[in-house]
Amino acid sequence: MANGAQIPSKSSALIAMIADEDTITGFLLAGVGNVDLRRKTNYLIVDSICLIYFVEGSKSISPCNLANTEPVPRLDDRVHPTQTKLKPKDFVNETGPIYSTHIGFYPSIVMLRSVTWNGTAKETTVKAIEDAFKEFTTKEDIAIVLISQYVANMIRFLVDSYNKPVPAILEIPSKDHPYDPTHDSVLSRVKYLFSAESVASGRR
């Protein structure tokens, strides 16, 4: 293995990340974050928060699909949540100030009450994760892609079909989902060597 000639190293390459907020925050503290001229980052934060929209004054809500959370409750007029202002960039359409209400009983869910605007809510969809994965694995200046294993499970077919040496795809645990070696794409690929079929075919 050490007999091969070394190709001169590339210039500095980046570490891309597709993970939950805390993991991304931690690695950004370690200096990994990069924002290019087009304001594109080398990371994607995968939210488990679902934003729900409803018309002002209405008591009914339209829940969207929640990842890793419980079913959405109906809005209760007796609950007096605190209000915090979110940035307009968090939403698909913006025609005015948006205020969020934070339901105290369900801190992982953010309910939207539009003041002057009715818009659709945004969460990190599987499509967004797929697009980010494809983008990071085709960029020449990225050498490693870190992806939380529970996120990789959402796009497992894509991760398992990836077979280039660079960028290297590393599946990492998250706070709520410990690392499971049975799901790791690299170990799945090499376990063929330990399967009964490969042993039997070798003995023939």
Added chain:
Amino acid sequence: MEEVEGNQRSEDGRKAEENILQFMDSMDSYLTLLDSMSSTLRQGWLELASARHSMGASRVNSALFDLKLHSAVTTLQVAEQDGESPLADPMVKQSHFTLCKWASPNGGKCCSEEIEDGDKLQKKSPQLRHRGLSQFSELQEKLVASSGAPLIVEDQVQKERSKSLSVFGTLVSPKLRGAQFSFETALVTLVEIANMRSLMLSAFAQVRQEMEGRKE
């Protein structure tokens, strides 16, 4: 002639065994490193949660991330190794990753080796607060005395570290600094994992090719 063929076969057999051993060793190291990284990440998440608790959730969240143009200060360098004969399987190619922590965005050299000693000294006293250069002078003197590394590199590293922390405010909790160290350590482990992964896949590809060659 038969002797030459016999020698060739035993040489091939030895090479095959070496590849298998290398594959098994690299897989073992890969799993061990993953375990180590998991516990380092857990430490980091705990410290981050503690920092969020002491500083407030509004001061430690993704809404504060800097979206202005800036380059990463912790990067990688990749070196690819070709085998003696180019093979069709891209996974046989082995890549070696080297981490460059806190390199200057102005084109300074990779300073991962020089800062390692600084890291070791700082980890011994993780509760120190950053209140300007004066509190670090003792650490810097120890660094120069122990390794002879230039002060300039250490100053630059501290400057970059403080810059990363400043996204969350001027005064930050020591727990946030602790989280920064933990995630830095996790990064070092991740690069080792990437190298082990490359070695493992390369060895696996060679073993598989030998097995398929035997079947034919």
